[in-house]
Amino acid sequence: MRTSDKQREGSSAEQRFRDAFERLKLGVPQVLPKGTPVSQNNVAKEAGCDPSALRKSRFPLVVLEIQEWVETHKGEQPPSVRQRLLKKRGKNRDLRETISDLKKQRDAAVGKLADAGLRIVELTERLADAQARLDELQPRAPVLKLSD
Template identity: 45%
Template sequence: MSYSPEHSAEQNFRAAFDRLKRGKPQRMPLGAPVTQNNVAKEAGKDTTALKKARYPALVHDIQMWVAEHGGDKPQSRRQLAIAQRKKRGDLHARQAEIIAQRDLALSLLVSSDDQLLHLLKEAERGRESTVQPLLAKAKGMRG
């Protein structure tokens, strides 16, 4: 079996990829996210050494793993704080939207109650104006 430096480099990258996936890096800080650059750094190589043209299967595996395991998670405390502020801002915006919807619904309810009350009063007046002449007519017929 002949020695192939590329084969051992790929094995080195794969071992680094596996360590990062398991959360047990040797060169990177604990909790470092799995990225193509971090795999190269964990393998002790320059980030430009892990190229798609040279290691297409490995790079594909890394990209698939990142896509499946949420590679867009915050990577630092600062990014986590930014993400939390954004989430709070989104929640405040949603709360304001819900309050506006509630206020509109309440306004429509009050308006419909007012309109219903007006129509009931109008119907009552109509009944009185219709019933009174009929009663007077009926009394006149008897007397």
Template identity: 40%
Template sequence: MVDHDMGEAEKLFKAAFERLKANVPVILSPGTAVSQNNVAKEASRDPSALKKNRYPHLIKEIKAYVAEAGFLKPESAGHRLSVAKRVQKELKERVALLESDRDLAQSLLVQAHETILKLTKENEALKAQLPPSNIAELSRHSRLPRSGEGCQ
């Protein structure tokens, strides 16, 4: 930006603009949005005094700042509250869904345990019905005859 000589009024407007940008206004309350009218009010001047034809460089700077910082506007307390309520509602719904999933999983686990117990008992009952085996158990220390050594 080309430097130019500022008059006293423009210096007042510029100082007010800088205070608003830094969120440390003297006249207006903190958190006041930066705008051409609010710069004039912060400078204790009528908003109609801050005209583009009188202070083109400052007006251009204010507009550029407002356009650039527009997305950084602080949210109102009401908006933050509604967002917080919506997030809380979504979280409660998510918790309810997760609790439902947990309960279903626990139910399936109990059913699986019952099935395992039933099948284990059935297996034991079937084993008990088997005829005795005709295969003799061999001890580890007994030796089997080798080929060529016949049993007589």
């Protein structure tokens, strides 16, 4: 391949990257799904290339423009699908941990309630036994009714 052919190939590749960059900035990608955030890898993918094809050593101005744009529009871009998925997984993990903690608390409360119920039955029986012994030792005086 001659030098002029390489130059033309490089400039056409650079133009494809620039076009892909513009489409992603405008939110109208042709290859990637809509809403895909602008990144160096996504620009390469949108241009129909492997992400490793868009190297700083070969296309320093394009890469610099992408990096500057990403830096200045950091808060404006919606989170990527991967970031949303990771956030959702984290939330689900938190919910599973909360559910697990609540189940442990419920089980502990049910155990305490069962123990308390058993203790109430034991104390009621002891009270009945003590009342029976007291009645044996000290009979109750009959209740007198006043007649009309």
